[in-house]
Amino acid sequence: MTEHNDGRAQARSKELFAAACEVIPGGVNSPVRAFASVGGQPPFIRKATGCHVVTEDGAALIDYVGSWGPALLGHAHPEVVEAVIKAARDGLSFGAATAAEVDFAELICEFVPSLRGGMVRLVSSGTEATMSALRLARGYTGRNKIIKCAGGYHGHADMLLVAAGSGAATLNIPGSAGVPPDAVHDTLLVPYNNAEAVAELFAAHPGEIAAIIVEPVAGNMGCIPPLPGYLERLREITRREGAVLIFDEVMTGFRVAPGGAQERFGVTPDLTCLGKIVGGGMPVGAYGGPREIMSKIAPLGPVYQAGTLSGNPLSVAAGLETLRLIKRDKPHEALEAATLRLTKGLAERAAKHGIAWTDVAVGAMFGFFFVAGEVHDYEEAKRSDLDRFAAFHSEMLRRGVYLAPSQFEAGFVSTAHDDAAIEQTLAAADGAFEALAGAAAS
Ligand SMILES: Cc1ncc(COP(=O)(O)O)c(C=O)c1O
Ligand SMILES: NCC(=O)CCC(=O)O
Numbered sequence: 001m002t003e004h005n006d007g008r009a010q011a012r013s014k015e016l017f018a019a020a021c022e023v024i025p026g027g028v029n030s031p032v033r034a035f036a037s038v039g040g041q042p043p044f045i046r047k048a049t050g051c052h053v054v055t056e057d058g059a060a061l062i063d064y065v066g067s068w069g070p071a072l073l074g075h076a077h078p079e080v081v082e083a084v085i086k087a088a089r090d091g092l093s094f095g096a097a098t099a100a101e102v103d104f105a106e107l108i109c110e111f112v113p114s115l116r117g118g119m120v121r122l123v124s125s126g127t128e129a130t131m132s133a134l135r136l137a138r139g140y141t142g143r144n145k146i147i148k149c150a151g152g153y154h155g156h157a158d159m160l161l162v163a164a165g166s167g168a169a170t171l172n173i174p175g176s177a178g179v180p181p182d183a184v185h186d187t188l189l190v191p192y193n194n195a196e197a198v199a200e201l202f203a204a205h206p207g208e209i210a211a212i213i214v215e216p217v218a219g220n221m222g223c224i225p226p227l228p229g230y231l232e233r234l235r236e237i238t239r240r241e242g243a244v245l246i247f248d249e250v251m252t253g254f255r256v257a258p259g260g261a262q263e264r265f266g267v268t269p270d271l272t273c274l275g276k277i278v279g280g281g282m283p284v285g286a287y288g289g290p291r292e293i294m295s296k297i298a299p300l301g302p303v304y305q306a307g308t309l310s311g312n313p314l315s316v317a318a319g320l321e322t323l324r325l326i327k328r329d330k331p332h333e334a335l336e337a338a339t340l341r342l343t344k345g346l347a348e349r350a351a352k353h354g355i356a357w358t359d360v361a362v363g364a365m366f367g368f369f370f371v372a373g374e375v376h377d378y379e380e381a382k383r384s385d386l387d388r389f390a391a392f393h394s395e396m397l398r399r400g401v402y403l404a405p406s407q408f409e410a411g412f413v414s415t416a417h418d419d420a421a422i423e424q425t426l427a428a429a430d431g432a433f434e435a436l437a438g439a440a441a442s
Helices: 010-024 078-089 097-110 125-142 193-206 232-241 260-267 315-327 331-353 384-400 420-442
Strands: 045-049 053-056 058-065 117-124 145-149 187-190 209-213 244-248 271-274 285-289 358-362 365-371
Touching: 010 058, 045 058, 053 331, 058 420, 078 244, 078 260, 097 232, 097 315, 117 187, 125 209, 125 244, 125 285, 145 315, 187 193, 193 420, 209 232, 232 244, 244 260, 331 358, 331 365, 365 420, 384 420
Parallel strands: 145 187, 145 209, 209 244, 244 271
Antiparallel strands: 045 053, 053 058, 117 285, 271 285, 358 365
């Protein structure tokens, strides 16, 4: 078993972290990577293959972070790597149209129900996808106000850094400094899983709300599934009010089903935002919808959106190969079975050690809270015992399992997580829960 947190074993990561802190704010290039809420310090990753990340200290950790979602097919999938190498030989970037991006756009539109017969625009991150989709929704409707959920995270555009989940929740900066009040003046908030709160906002601001943006399965306040009827009700309300329903499927796209949450739950939004898996580990985001709305984007229409590296050939090669492999291998049934084996096994072991626990699995996405009973929104997620989460996180890491270092994140299973990896994870959890129960008793 990998004793990652053994002082000696972390020596190189410690050295690197000290050096990183001198030249990179907080030593990390994205705040979620810091171990701010779980204590300790981040392991530095040398390489990753399959379901493992290998640290600079030589530990091979079973990875449920999956690069924060993209690694559905496991790390360094040989066919994806080969596609990128082949593309690289032909040039790294042209800033011009390519044949591969047409194939890619066609395949994305084939996968995602709301894009069938519609159009998709490639960008370079999930942040760009949501930011652009909201600009488009505002341009299309001629309205300014938008609705988001408390604890929802849609990237770091100014207007969306209000009650933001993920790292903003972890670090307790849900409304960021540096965002002018005017930038968020038109951002309205509702609790997740509460469609009536949405209806009330439309009643209070008739004809003013351009769009609601929602993670159809919340993944940035921990993992919280939609209550039955919630997404359907959002669809009804937005249709009635002439507003744009935006599903932020940056995390759920290609993960909770091949066609994302909209396929899984049978609710079709107007606009869909994609990221993470769509790039197969390379920087890609995308947003799309029906021709009528998408034709408002420049150069067809008046809504401006651009990008030097949009449709970058290496990114397109990785994304295209990833989607082709999903289409060829149809991994979602097996992914879901593996995810359920994991969450059921965790629940059994938590119960065995008398630990209050609730878990969620949707497709290949999962989460857990240290609280008894279901969690429906961000306020309820915050009731989880965060000290216990921190202790569990470091006990698991010590036993060779790498989980996202925050209660307000989701976990990701890949096709590379085989029975042995899941069993090893459950054995680690047994030990971790035992340590937690022992600490509580003493
Ligand atoms: C649901 C959701 N939307 C948007 C984003 C932003 O994507 P990116 O980090 O690629 O900018 C993320 C994750 O970061 C996300 O989980
Ligand atoms: N769930 C939150 C993210 O995926 C964020 C990743 C990052 O900003 O590094």
